Amino acid sequence: MSPPQHQQQPPAPTTTVFVGTLIHSTGLATLEIIAPGVLGVDSNGRISFVEKLRHSGESEGDDGVEDERLLRELLTRVGAEGVEIRRLPSHSFLIPGLIDTHVHAPQYAYTGTGYTLPLLDWLTTYTFPSERKFSSLMHAQTIYPKAVARSLRCGTTTAAWYGTLHLPATKVLAETCKSLGQRAFVGKVCMDRNGGEGYVEPSASDSLETTKEFINAVQSLNADTVQPILTPRFAVSCSSELMKGLAQLASQHALRIQTHCSENPAECSFIRDLFPDSRDYVSVYHDHGLLTNRTVLAHCVHLSDAETTLLSETQAGISHCPVSNFALSSGVCNVRRLLDANIKVGLGTDVAGGWSMSVVEAMRSALVASKVVGFTQRDALLALSKIPKSVVEDEGPVLYHDQPHRPLTVPEVFYLATLGGARVLNIAETVGNFIPGKEFDAVIVDLDAPETTTSEIDEARRPVTVFEHDTVTTMFEKWVFLGDDRNVAGVWVKGRRVV
Template identity: 40%
Template structure:
């Protein structure tokens, strides 16, 4: 890879102020992993001379192509990929017992884990997910293996060894002390990889399956090393009802985590559907982010998150596939389902004579990119195209061979192209995938990264 690349064409991204900005006839210069300039196309010769670059470093997009930021998946269970699309007739708690715990227990087998983790990381990259927040399992060694596979494939990720010390099958319960020691060993091993793209993430599965002692101790690890924290919160009503019996001293579900020191501006709370006003205020005060997982919430019949209400309260929100509760590893599916759930809230509000503004595709595009980066604590690193940020990006080709959709002369501009891609496109339309300036996927095939594959 050349140390400096220049991309020329149309770029589409979001900012905090504007959910959709289209930069046509634009050049972006990338030195190693970082954006060093953004300028008009007519300044290309000046920029090449300024940085003493040859003409062949410029990658020109065709007239129909455009570049968007890489998708950010804020919640995914890498270990559950084997049963995506299975057990979709069950609710959350039954689904965990029938599919999740038995399958995750198999990840003590290194070769099984290697096969599954290799396929899931490959699949996510193919679908344009440049950054993912992964849950592994309770097994320290194979959780470390997941990180090594992510490194090999060139993805950016947060990864957590899962903690479980109660309210699970006997074959999938850890001793509290061993769970803490495993987390410490995992953090040490991932840190020693010295890969800036991979961050260890403290991962208590959820308050139902973690004792107060365990929650407090992993919270201390997160505080000591200033690590992100990921867990589940208020995913379904039966789960919320169980919390009152397993943690009777706490005021509510959110208070369990708050009491354990797990609510920080580095915390990622998946689902968060059934929150009372007091819980929402605590989450806002602590600066936590919420991962909205619309496919899973619908498929397991968990509920309908009111994303608009949380956004209006200035709470950070990103999108998650939540495989395998969600049956699709594509963030395009998460975008579409988010819009449908928001539309459902609008329909229900109208029925009750209330006003409700559903999310636009532009707003949801922002959630899948910049919003997700902010939830993962990476908002200053990735999420859009700004000088100083790293270049995580997708080249989209609406007119590729065997495209998932068609373009007509009635499609007047790149906004039309983007909207069609978000609603009807798939991995066939993703021509190239870049992570930290490095092309890791090209024309549907993984690019071999020799220094990582050795």
């Protein structure tokens, strides 16, 4: 007889144990370093336990014998004897998998080109002609495995992918994510206007029908790590009929939604012309039923206070894409303002608007962008201080903040890249940090990679150099600012090693 539904099943046995430095976020500014730590993974790919091997003040000893004794005692206590033990090298650490909340798979082929153009010109010159090529299934089968493999190689365990408007090609993207083992939200792009010559769907009804087919196709893959996500490209390229139809699909199937918003001033101006009855850009999505707590809006650089309030009220998430914002001269997003408004924020690479598939690159660019916001506010205040008070009063209220800007910190951008991204995609109960019961999505970062000889010239191939004075904290900070895919020594998704 089957057990009652409320009766919990016995926990799955632990099969693998990682021993070494563990680093994860438990909150926006809370970086937890467990060194040395012990993490168990069960046969279902879930984290079974996380323990600290030694307490503060306890030394390892010269030969590590005491640590081995403590490890054996710990494994006996948690019932994990006879398991595979993976010991991390001294200059390495285990982190949760990185989460890319906004990336365009078909654009991977021309990453790193065209950054002299602003957004709308860049789309018509590079993006739409490139995406038209995915009418060829062979082209999709060539490009998509390279894009997903590159993303995984950079340590991205979860990605929110944009495909194209082509149904067969976007099926290939979903199948590729499944076969390569990446956790993914895959979207068939919906656009029935303003797509350039030859790159729009015939009608809103045609777009909705092919979207339904795509949803069924992804669900038939029977892969719980690959899910469909509704993808109206942005309001510029979608009619009201199409957006309302997608909102109905989202409600019927409890689906996530991804789109773009307030990326570029010219785009924002175009939106005002296209939707004169909506108060602002964010309201366009809200007025069409697309703004929910399962919505991911990329960029959101140019938001009014009213738009920020609406995003906070609806609990929609924002994908901050600083590399792309710099590359296409779109502007600099004030992420601190969004976080202070209790808005969910994650990081996106936005390839190929961004020049790198690495979320680490997005982390360091987010730090730079936040400093730029501070410089801008400081300079504005300095300029304002030189204006006579009578002139300021005549001009009305001051638009600049009188409180010092607080730039983002290293722990905060790491949160955005992991737990913050998980919250934006509504998977924080499943992944994002090393809380027991969550699925094991993780990356081993090895600062001694790539392996070298003892030659100083050969050692210079490493992106990060560790010195005797470095602590775990400084090694982690060096990785954020200097690290790249060469430091990725292993990637796991749901307990399965995929890199």
